[in-house]
Amino acid sequence: xxxxxPEIKLLIVSTVVALVFAVVGIFWGLAVDSRTVVFxxxxxxxxxxxxxxxxxxVRKITLGESERFPFGRAALExxxxxxxxxxxxxxxxSSGISAVFDLMHxxxxxxxxxxxxxxxxxxxxxxxxxxxxxxxxxxxASDLLRAERDQWRGDTLLSFGVTLGFLGGMVCRRMGWDNWxxxxxxxxxLIAIACFLPWPTISLLKSARxxxxxxxxxxxxxxxxxxxxxxxxxxxxSEKRVYLLKIGRELRLEVNFLHxxxxxxxxxxxxxxxxxxLHLAHQVSSMAWVNVSITSDRKWL
Numbered sequence: 001x002x003x004x005x006p007e008i009k010l011l012i013v014s015t016v017v018a019l020v021f022a023v024v025g026i027f028w029g030l031a032v033d034s035r036t037v038v039f040x041x042x043x044x045x046x047x048x049x050x051x052x053x054x055x056x057x058v059r060k061i062t063l064g065e066s067e068r069f070p071f072g073r074a075a076l077e078x079x080x081x082x083x084x085x086x087x088x089x090x091x092x093x094s095s096g097i098s099a100v101f102d103l104m105h106x107x108x109x110x111x112x113x114x115x116x117x118x119x120x121x122x123x124x125x126x127x128x129x130x131x132x133x134x135x136x137x138x139x140x141a142s143d144l145l146r147a148e149r150d151q152w153r154g155d156t157l158l159s160f161g162v163t164l165g166f167l168g169g170m171v172c173r174r175m176g177w178d179n180w181x182x183x184x185x186x187x188x189x190l191i192a193i194a195c196f197l198p199w200p201t202i203s204l205l206k207s208a209r210x211x212x213x214x215x216x217x218x219x220x221x222x223x224x225x226x227x228x229x230x231x232x233x234x235x236x237x238s239e240k241r242v243y244l245l246k247i248g249r250e251l252r253l254e255v256n257f258l259h260x261x262x263x264x265x266x267x268x269x270x271x272x273x274x275x276x277x278l279h280l281a282h283q284v285s286s287m288a289w290v291n292v293s294i295t296s297d298r299k300w301l
Contacts, residue, residue, distance in 0.1 A: 057080045077142075089173060137149055240254070253281045
């Protein structure tokens with residue numbers, strides 16, 4: 001089983017940084033009466049809870065198979081991604097309702113100077129976390145790390161948009177457009193939510209497909225197909241059928257080959273064939289479950 005300590009380290013760093021942002025953001029936002037900064041802090045707090053769940057799940061996945069989990073625990077990963085996506089979508093919806101309520105009641109009076117200071121620092125820190133997690137996720141086929149990175153990417157966009165909004169608010173105040181200034185803060189919350197929603201929605205749909213064991217994207221099979229065709233030619237198989245699933249970071253591959261009944265391969269040859277198919281699977285995912293069978297009857301393909 002692959003060592004998950006680098007992945008857990010990345011998640012722990014993300015959790016600690018998100019916790020700092022959550023505490024600072026909530027108190028700073030309340031102090032300057034900015035719903036947007038409070039929203040940013042609450043988003044970070046939700047991220048902390050979800051990241052803690054990710055750390056627990058990664059530890060569970062690396063335990064491998066057991067009597068209770070004969071096929072391992074890889075299915076826990078898409079379940080958690082679906083859960084965290086639903087939590088984020090629910091958080092966005094409730095925050096959006098609150099922002100609409102503020103707009104209907106005249107907006108909010110925000111101290112743009114201090115709020116601008118926080119949002120500017122937030123842009124730099126969030127962008128740094130995106131780069132940090134992006135580099136780490138390249139070496140780990142982890143949907144959890146990618147979801148974590150996407151959360152920080154969304155927070156970066158939020159902070160950047162908020163910074164522009166606060167600058168606009170200061171300009172409006174200088175221009176004497178005070179009637180519009182109070183609507184800027186809740187409006188930015190709604191804009192941020194609109195920008196955020198695609199990431200958890202895409203993650204939700206992708207992981208839901210894995211939970212109900214739908215076929216993976218065509219590009220996954222495309223990585224395996226040429227190698228399997230080579231094996232067909234090498235062993236003289238007349239036909240083959242491939243069954244493929246991707247559940248979290250684990251690839252589940254079954255390949256059935258059709259062979260002439262009077263020329264059955266030896267057990268040793270079949271084991272060599274299985275090793276070659278497993279090698280192909282490992283080029284797609286470091287965690288792979290492979291089953292290879294040879295039959296002379298097409299109904300077993």
